[in-house]
Amino acid sequence: MKNSMEIKFKAIAENESFARNVVASFILPLNPSISELEDIKTAVNEAVTNVIVHAYPEKTGYVTMKIITHDNKVNISISDNGIGIQDIERALTPFYTSKPNQERSGMGFTVMESFMDKLEVRNNKEGVTVNMEKEIEQAVVGI
Amino acid sequence: MQIKSRIVNKTLYILLSGELDEYTASSVRKNLDTLLDTQKGFVQIVIDLSELTFMDSTGVGVLIGRYKKMRECNKPIFITNPSRNAERIFKMSGLYDIMPKIV
Numbered sequence: 001m002k003n004s005m006e007i008k009f010k011a012i013a014e015n016e017s018f019a020r021n022v023v024a025s026f027i028l029p030l031n032p033s034i035s036e037l038e039d040i041k042t043a044v045n046e047a048v049t050n051v052i053v054h055a056y057p058e059k060t061g062y063v064t065m066k067i068i069t070h071d072n073k074v075n076i077s078i079s080d081n082g083i084g085i086q087d088i089e090r091a092l093t094p095f096y097t098s099k100p101n102q103e104r105s106g107m108g109f110t111v112m113e114s115f116m117d118k119l120e121v122r123n124n125k126e127g128v129t130v131n132m133e134k135e136i137e138q139a140v141v142g143i
Numbered sequence: 144m145q146i147k148s149r150i151v152n153k154t155l156y157i158l159l160s161g162e163l164d165e166y167t168a169s170s171v172r173k174n175l176d177t178l179l180d181t182q183k184g185f186v187q188i189v190i191d192l193s194e195l196t197f198m199d200s201t202g203v204g205v206l207i208g209r210y211k212k213m214r215e216c217n218k219p220i221f222i223t224n225p226s227r228n229a230e231r232i233f234k235m236s237g238l239y240d241i242m243p244k245i246v
Binding site (some may be wrong): 038046049053107 | 208
């Protein structure tokens with residue numbers, strides 16, 4: 001069965017907990033294990049943090065989060081309308097951070113890559129879209 | 144996010160409770176620094192994560208910042224009771240090389 005949702009919220013740190021908990025609630029019908037749920041919440045949080053920290057240096061913008069569930073697959077896309085990523089390959093390198101003076105680990109994309117099955121990052125005409133996919137192994141399908 | 148601490152046998156035990164993310168990170172940094180600056184009579188630190196219910200890579204940045212601060216006065220920091228995900232993030236970031244895990 002296919003299901004989907006889309007929300008848009010302000011790119012402020014206060015909304016991180018809201019974002020990860022919305023995803024967790026939405027995918028609950030797929031019967032994920034606690035580990036799978038935690039993996040997805042962590043990856044979503046990393047993507048939302050990236051938007052909050054990097055996308056809008058001079059204004060407050062928005063995060064758009066879309067979730068599609070299809071059988072036991074979860075697809076999550078997190079987009080912004082910010083300044084984009086100058087060098088995506090470099091941004092994906094473990095430990096790379098464009099803000100080294102802010103105690104940032106530079107591990108955000110590495111965590112997303114490790115905790116999800118697929119990760120795709122692309123610049124749009126305006127802003128960035130991060131697509132992530134994970135298969136829920138414990139899902140009971142077809143009931 | 145709550146921070147509790149106690150000193151036992153010259154070890155400063157710090158218990159972090161709650162969620163450590165971008166929203167809570169700045170107050171955690173500030174409160175940990177105040178604690179580390181004001182507590183006296185300890186030679187090492189153990190950070191207990193047993194009550195940390197969420198953490199992403201933001202937590203690594205926060206911990207490395209405290210490591211750098213304590214390195215100046217030669218006080219090692221150890222991590223104990225990380226969640227499964229915190230453990231994975233610590234391992235992939237190499238955090239345990241500078242802040243070893245103890246059981």
